[in-house]
Amino acid sequence: MKHWIILLAIGLLVACGRGVPDEARVVVAGDSVMAWNRIEGASVADGLQARLGQPVGDVSLPLARVTGGRGPLNIPNQLSGVRADWVVLNGGANDLSGSCDCGNCGPVVDRLISEDGTRGAIPALVSDLRARGSRVIWADYYTSPRYAGTACVAPYDALEVRLGRMAQADAGVTLVDMDDVFSPEDLTLFAGDRTHPSAKGSALIAGQIARVFGR
Template sequence: MRAAFLAPFALLAACVATPSSDDAILAIGDSVMAWNGAAGIPEATAAALGRPVTDRSKSLAQITNPNGAAAALGFDITRQFAGAGGGWDWVILTGGGNDIRDDCATPRMDATRDALIGPRGTGDIPTLVARIRSTGAKVAFVGYYDGAETSPTGFTPCQPAFDVMNARMTQLAARDPGLVFLDAGDVIDPGDLGLYARDLVHPSARGSAVIGRALATAMRAVERGS
């Protein structure tokens, strides 16, 4: 269940981050992750876990940004991780909506969706997850929730694609005990406008807190089982 993420284009160079402890969390992703700043999903997750977080997520970011200059400035989620160094305990992320938005409800949608995550668990998202996991970090991926019921948005045509992507991420997580997948639609009620920002796309501060707490619970469950 799903939604998405857009915000003003702020060209700020990303700083190289290093973990401040063995329990450190890295956050990467698009504006669903970045929205609300210090009251965002990464910060809510870290607060619930009592751990430090470094947030490199950025509005408008794509899993793979074809614009080299934009990618170098942090608008490529794969590069957000590549520039963050190693030693992270967890990497939490979301992404894919900005990659597919222009193709939603067009003949190109299925191919773009499958390039992100295909029916056999291949694609840019699984490749990024595998790259993170190869460093020893665990991964927590947040799937998109539905937009608010009151009004369609620019991402409403993408919801069928997000449904399929979430189902495939669920299958991918079932094969890897170090990968958590949280369908944010399980905790974001499209009938509760208080969970949405004014644009009815991004989470409000309360919505970010709800997602962050649910993510922390899922992450703890993985740690108890390891």
């Protein structure tokens, strides 16, 4: 039953998704953190579109991974054929949750991005986007109330450090750290599962990203 509920939720999000309008200069991709609240018109892409005052494409989906995942549940596949001035994306959480427990995630993190930030699935995706002429904004994860204070934080801290090294090596890549504005103690920022963003949380993410655009 749970499997069918998840598939139904994904189907609804796809049906309510905006896709990529022809005139969109900005496209959002990634996993459920980006896609959450889309049905209510309050996703990260919705908030970003309101702040920028221009069309924003959105191809993000719950359960999407950087590695693995079929069709649009693979984040590189979401961006297949997409050419935009800016691509805003995240990813890695479902790779970690689906492939390791919180105490043995080193190999998964290594597959996503090497310690020096130059190799792995994430740098390969970013390099591909840069070769298409896109500037890239990578939205790093916040710490959610569900996992704050647990061993699960460590893999995400390692991921953030490596993402920072990747961004430092390319002026066309910006890392936006959501922990700068999210506190796991503020439950108003989170949905009832204490993991995904509430509508207020999605708006906060959009606002943090919009600062890169000077908005």
